[in-house]
Amino acid sequence: MSIASRVPICSKLLRLLKHQNPQNHAYFLHSSIENPSNAESPKIDLSSSSSIVTQIVEILKSNDNESWKTNQELSNLLFSDSNSLSSNHILQITRRLGDSSTALNFVEHLRSNSPCPDDNLLSSAFQAVFELASRKPSWKxxxxxxxxxSIEMGVPLKVNSVILFIQCLGRVGMTEKLMMMYNELESQLKITHVRNALIDQLLRNGCFVDALQVLDDMLQPNVDFPPNSNTAAIVFSVMLEARKHGKGLSWEELVELALKFGRHRVFPDTVLLTQWITELCRARKIDMAWKLLIAFMELDGPVEVAPYNALLAGLAKDRQFKRMEELLEEMLAKGISANVVTLGISINHLCKSFKIDEAINLFEKMRNGKISAHIEPDVIIYNTLINGLCKVGRAEEVLAMMRKMISEGKCSPISSTYNCLIDGFCKVDEVERSLELFDEMEKQGVQPNVVTINTLVGGMCRDGKAGNALKFYRQMEGKGLKGNKVTYTTLISGFCGVNNINKAMELFKEIRQTCALDAIVYYSLISGLSQAELMADVESVLFEMKSAGFLPDIRCYNVMINGFCKKNKLDKAHQLLEEMKEVGLEPDSITYNTLISYFSRTGDLKPARRLLIQMVENKIAPTVVTFGALIYACCRAGELDEAMKIFKKMSSSSRTPPNTVVYNVLIDALCQKNELGKALSLFEDMIAKGVGPDSSTFNALFKGLRDENKLDKALELMGKMTELDCHPDYITMEILTEWLPAVGEDDKLKQFVEVYR
Known part of the structure; x- marks a missing residue:
């Protein structure tokens, strides 16, 4: 018989359930279960009756069903008033018969031979028959x-049997028959646990609309069968997973659904609520996360600290620091104690906002129990504070904090603690202090790692001590601590920076034998070679880079174009420009500025201007470097009027105001053209707009004033230079020492020099 032809049988079942007598109907409701896997009906006391159950099972299995009728011992055990077998005993006996056919025969035996047939016992036995049958391949x-x-026998089904049908039909996707079955049930039979099982199967089969329709009935005010914690667990776990993949309800609808559950005093558990808040924050729906958590608080839901921490982390990531403070206050007002995670999130956001003093203050308050219960900070919190202090250059305070960690003994520094501090001293150019800390680290038994090595190697290379960095790395290698691509990349860049290209090439060959190369390693070498103007070597490394499957990025192309321009190999630079376009890379402001600067240096204004027009057409905003290069080119070509036009255009723009270099180029050009008045006017404009002059500015003016013998103005400018704390260079001193003594102003010169001495 096909499944389709059995639909009328389902209807018969439902009619049977509808027309049970009141006693059976009441029993049906009493047999309902809170969780289909854990029945609420009375538990079997196997300690007192297990021997009876075992005896009955042995007799049933060792005799055929015809012999059961004449077996007096079986009749006594089953039907004697002294044994009083419960429905749970009958359920266990039937289950242990092993197959549904034997179990069905046992049901018929009970129905036919019991002096007083009990529907309750028969229903339990039939439940076991269904269970046994559902495990067979031909279960449908x-x-x-x-x-x-069961209909022919007149045996009413238990809730567990109905739920078993729901689960079996759902497992094979027969959702239409599920809904038909559910819709024909009387309202009294649509109890919470049956609905939970139905919703679970509908959601598993992606039938969200049907599941929400069933759920909506449960969420109405004053319903007989409201949702419970199982309903929430089923619905929200599936809905959240679906939302992650862009399916099911929107975030807004999910939050409203959660609030409906809350009004029935049903809340997601802490784990699920924390997951929910986290996902909302990831989706940049922080206002909804806030609404959800605050609403649960107002409904007096059992909210613990973990969901607050999740929202705090989301607010911190979104830099909503004021709301973090508000949430912390709300949390403490509700009597929810902060924990070490709360402290860590709050301190981390304060450090990232460079509010280090506030972070330290919060750290001390929580540690002393002034805000919440006493919280003993862990090493992560110490590391966060140490990292924050290092970033603002307060390495000495960091050292004191670490000493305190060690002396108190409650939280020992680990490798990352030392790494933060070592990095902090490296960044303030105190590499020697970093090396002392490294020695202390080893003495304390804290194992350095590759981050430690890379931090120290990077610090020494930035300090121009690439040789020392390599020596240190070789020592670490001797101790069995290997570096990685970052180590080699740093060393290669370091040796390129001190123009030791041969050593950089040696390290490049070495890394090819020890590590799988990436694009960054190639880029570092290409950058160093380009700066050293070794463009033949650049082409060789570029070829190898492409052969290894890596393509240069825009930064790499810009470095190479700049290198070829410095070598006056414009054809090569143009070739790279075309190659960029072929691989889908558009020139950026640095590309244009490099080429414009090249043509400006060579005095070729036409292509420089064409590039500026092309730059604007491609919607790339010219920078101060762009305009500065054109102004320099105009000045070199003697086109001062054109240079001043560009300058005025810059001055009228808030996006690209002229800087010190631009003013210096113009002031120097004006002084050379004997237009000292305009040069001094530009100097005054420079001061008025807050652009700081440097020694080059004053040098150009001193030369112009000397040529026109404007001594009083020169002495005035010397005073201005002192006032602005602008230090003279050797050119300044050369101009003044040649000029002032010759005009009898030795004392003025001595006073000027003494200020800087």
Whole structure:
């Protein structure tokens, strides 16, 4: 018989359930279960009756069903008033018969031979028959046959049997028959646990609309069968997972659904709520996360600290620091104690906002129990504070904090603690202090790692001590601590920076034998070679880079174009420009500025101007470097009027105001053209706009004033230079020492020099 032809049997089942007598109907409701896997009906006391159950099972298994009728011992055990077998005993006996056919025979035996047949016992036995049949490969036909048999026998089904049908049909996607079955049930039979099982199967099969329709009935005010914690767990776990993949309800609808559950005093558990808040924050729906958490608080839901921490982390990531403070206050007002995670999130956000003093203050308050219960900070919090202090250059305070960690003994520094501090001293150019800390680290038994090595190697290379960095790395290698691509990349860049290209090439060959190269290693070498103007070597490394499957990025192309321009190999630079376009890379402001600067240096204004027009057409905003290069080119070509036009255009723009270099180029050009008045006017404009002059500015003016013998103005400018704390260079001193003594102003010169001495 096909499944389709068995639909009428389902209807018969439902009619049977509808027309139970009041006693059976009441029993049906009493047999409902809070969780389908854990029945609420009375538990079997196997300690007192296990021997009876075992005896009955042994007799049933060792005799055929015809012999059961004449077996007096079996009759006594089953039907004697002294034994009083419960429905749970009958359930266990039937389950242990092993197959549904034998179990069905046992049901018939009970129905036919019991002096007083009990529907409750028969229903329990039939539940076991359904369970046994559902485990067989041909369960679909078997279950419907058994359903038909139960109807013919007049045996009412238990809730567990109904739920078993729901689970079996759902497992094979027969959701239409599920809904037909559910819709024909009387309202009294649509209890919470049946609905939970139905919703679970509908959601598993992606039938969100049907599941939400069933759920909506449960969420109405004053319903007989409201949702419970199982309903929430089923619905929200599936809905959240679906939302991650862009399916199911929107975030807004999910939050409203959660609030409906809350009004029935049903809340997601802490783990689920924390996950929910986290996902909302990831989706940049922080206002909804806030609304959800605050609403649960107002409904007096059992909210713990973990969801607050999740929202705090989301607010911190979104830099909503004021709301973090508000949330912390709300949390403490509700009597929810902060924990070490709360402290860590709050301190981390304060450090990232460079509010280090506030972070330290919060750290001390929580540690002393002035805000919440006493919280003993862990090493992560110490590391966060140490990292924050290092970033603002307060390495000495960091050292004191670490000493305190060690002396108190409650939280020992680990490798990352030392790494933060070592990095902090390296960044303030105190590499020697970093090396002392490294020695202390080893003495304290804290194992350095590759981050430690890379930090120290990077610090020494930035300090121009690439040789020392390599020596240190070789020592670490001797101790069995290997570096990685970052180590080699740093060393290669370091040796390129001190123009030791041969050593950089040696290290490049070495890394090819020890590590799998990436684009950054190639880029570092290409950058160093380009700066050293070794463009033949650049082409060789570029070829190898492409052969290894890596393509240069825009930064790499810009470095190479700049290198070829410095070598006056414009054809090569143009070739790279075309190659960029072929691989889908558009020139950026640095590309244009490099080429414009090249043509400006060579005095070729036409292509420089064409590039500026092209730059604007491609919607790339010219920078101060762009305009500065053009102004320099105009000045070199003697086109001062054109240079001043560009300058005025810059001055009228808030996006690219002229800087010190631009003013210096113009002031120097004006002084050379004997237009000292305009040069001094530009100097005054420079001061008025807050652009700081440097020694080059004053040098150009001193030369112009000397040529026109404007001594009083020169002495005035010397005073201005002192006032602005602008230090003279050797050119300044050369101009003044040649000029002032010759005009009898030795004392003025001595006073000027003494200020800087």
């Amino acid at each position: 036909e078997k279950l419907f046959d058994l359903l038909n048999t």
